[in-house]
Amino acid sequence: MDIDVARWIQEFLLQQPIEDRTMKTLLDILPYDNDDYRLMKRILLRSISSEISKGSVSEKTLETLEIIEEYDYQRGIVVLDSMREAYCAVAVHCTVMCLKENPYDFRNYFDAVIRIWRYRISDMEICERVGLVSERLKDTRDVIEEALWNVDVRNDVLTRDTWNDALISLKVYLADATEEIGPSFLEIVAKTEIAAKTMNGKGKEVHISAKNLQADQTEEREAFSSDVPRENFDVNIGDHLGHKGRDMAMDSCMEIPRATNHEYAIIATPEVRKVQEALKLSTLDLQAVVKDPLPDALHLAATISASMAREETNNSVENQNVVDKGACVPSVDEGVKVVDTDEANTRNPSTVSRPSLMVRNCTARTYEWDNDSIESSYEGSPNRPHLPTPRKRVVSPLSKQEIRKNSRRKIKKWSSAEEQTLREAVKECGRGNWKLILDRYRETFEERTVVDLKDKWRNMTR
């Protein structure tokens, strides 16, 4: 399949409310451009989104933000204020969490201060990677460190709802970042089609202004042809995508916010016609080789969504049971009182519209993402991204498999708090229910896997 067509599909999928494992499968079957920073950023943003939908704010989130900042730096994108705020809030939470877990034993807190504020953040300053280092972050560092020896400051820190602060900041950043990165190529195509149908009645050739694409979709345009003059860019996009691609983009467009005011125009050039042909062929190749999984995935999502809406309307009390069974994890959005609506729960299932691309689907079983990240999930196949290391701090470009071949996770000793929690958890949940234990005590077993829990128990009972 043509790498650009694959990328369009991947970008589109990343904005769909698709269950994470399904998402991984869908993305895995598509080829990948190793140098596609925009797509990588979309994956990382989705990773954060998935994390916060599970209520998880960890040092992994911190690292993801750093990676995004690296890529933004590479692309000359200025760090957003909301990103600095989010980074600061997450750093605070990751540190204070250790204090809250054990307010009378500062060892974990001290370790976290050293690890996060001395090594991670101070190292960024030393390396002159100051994109995320704000004055507020420096001031906060003083407070966090003062809490080590000043009881009043410590008590003040302990009263803060750092988890909620971090979640809200992350949500604000995600909204900003999503706006910055702009809609996917297929969304633009779909909007164009709709605009054309609205204006001309029958969807004749659409005129797209290169100005708009220059602003938001530079890389998409480059995908067509780097030889094409940027101001003379003419594509009959509908033809390139074929009916399936066009319909797909059309569907996605239904729920896309109409906020953007793009102007479109099309001008024909021989180069573009050549590319048109190439795209047609690659689309036909795709259709011949694989059954498009998207319609099924979307249909399934809609079915589950309708089913959930029915259930919740009929019996709101049962909702919690459903959550426990993992059929639908409640959105953290509600927990942090950020804009959300239960409209979907009350509407008639027969008229359920497709969920917004930007709103997390309650049917997405995000809790199943092991190792807590879409990022890690997406790394599993050999054709996953191999992005170059941008600056001093290494952002591993290797897939998980490759990482395992070459290295191991850094050994992290089990803290006494972790051991104690594990003992109590085994008493409570029973030996062998490692997944349940991990889910229940995710805060304590921050960077542990179910296998780690199992191995630790084995060691403790030897």
Place this chain on the structure above:
DNA sequence: CTAGGGTTAATC
């Protein structure tokens, strides 16, 4: 997802 064997790295 879990269990169990294997490997690696830290410590003595």
Place this chain on the structure above:
DNA sequence: GATTAACCCTAG
């Protein structure tokens, strides 16, 4: 080098 804890791999 032996021991051990932490981590990895894989069959079922």
